[in-house]
Amino acid sequence: SQELEQSPQSLIVQEGKNLTINCTSSKTLYGLYWYKQKYGEGLIFLMMLQKGGEEKSHEKITAKLDEKKQQSSLHITASQPSHAGIYLCGADSGTASKLTFGTGTRLQVTL
Amino acid sequence: NAGVMQNPRHLVRRRGQEARLRCSPMKGHSHVYWYRQLPEEGLKFMVYLQKENIIDESGMPKERFSAEFPKEGPSILRIQQVVRGDSAAYFCASSPQAQGYGYTFGSGTRLTVV
Numbered sequence: 001s002q003e004l005e006q007s008p009q010s011l012i013v014q015e016g017k018n019l020t021i022n023c024t025s026s027k028t029l030y031g032l033y034w035y036k037q038k039y040g041e042g043l044i045f046l047m048m049l050q051k052g053g054e055e056k057s058h059e060k061i062t063a064k065l066d067e068k069k070q071q072s073s074l075h076i077t078a079s080q081p082s083h084a085g086i087y088l089c090g091a092d093s094g095t096a097s098k099l100t101f102g103t104g105t106r107l108q109v110t111l
Numbered sequence: 112n113a114g115v116m117q118n119p120r121h122l123v124r125r126r127g128q129e130a131r132l133r134c135s136p137m138k139g140h141s142h143v144y145w146y147r148q149l150p151e152e153g154l155k156f157m158v159y160l161q162k163e164n165i166i167d168e169s170g171m172p173k174e175r176f177s178a179e180f181p182k183e184g185p186s187i188l189r190i191q192q193v194v195r196g197d198s199a200a201y202f203c204a205s206s207p208q209a210q211g212y213g214y215t216f217g218s219g220t221r222l223t224v225v
Contacts, residue, residue: 043154097206103153
């Protein structure tokens with residue numbers, strides 16, 4: 001079965017700093033999803049990547065999928081308190097509709 | 112266009128009682144998925160349903176848990192004779208087709224077993 005490992009597990013950054021979260025898969029990724037979760041709330045869809053080398057950006061968040069399609073990174077530029085939360089990567093194995101999720105990265109942004 | 116609606120948001124049950132969690136998918140979505148998030152753990156897939164059919168229940172515990180998605184009405188995740196270990200956040204997601212396109216999550220139901 002597919003496993004996803006996220007690093008770091010938690011991160012504290014000062015407002016305005018950049019940061020990167022990584023997601024590494026044990027198998028080839030057919031679809032990689034990034035979600036954000038605030039405590040006590042649901043998951044907010046951020047981005048989906050499918051093609052090797054693909055890169056997508058939305059506001060100050062950029063996600064990339066490497067050429068071999070086994071690792072993705074999420075980069076936040078000039079972090080703000082509103083970026084705080086838990087970031088989850090989810091993988092589509094290509095043969096089923098269920099997603100496998102990483103254990104998440106907890107981000108805190110200090111003033 | 113309302114998103115995925117889950118209710119209740121919070122549910123407290125005593126050990127041995129039944130818990131019923133409801134999920135109404137987004138309009139136009141015919142695929143429903145249930146996930147469980149245990150404290151300090153990631154989201155784990157439980158079951159995938161289409162109208163009146165269970166497609167994949169490989170993540171469902173063998174006993175006490177069941178799910179349905181009837182022709183009319185919301186999808187229901189039912190937990191019989193709840194135990195403390197069932198305390199978790201249960202999330203529902205829906206999509207318009209298979210393979211995860213347009214996967215949208217609800218806000219979840221937080222079940223606490225006392």
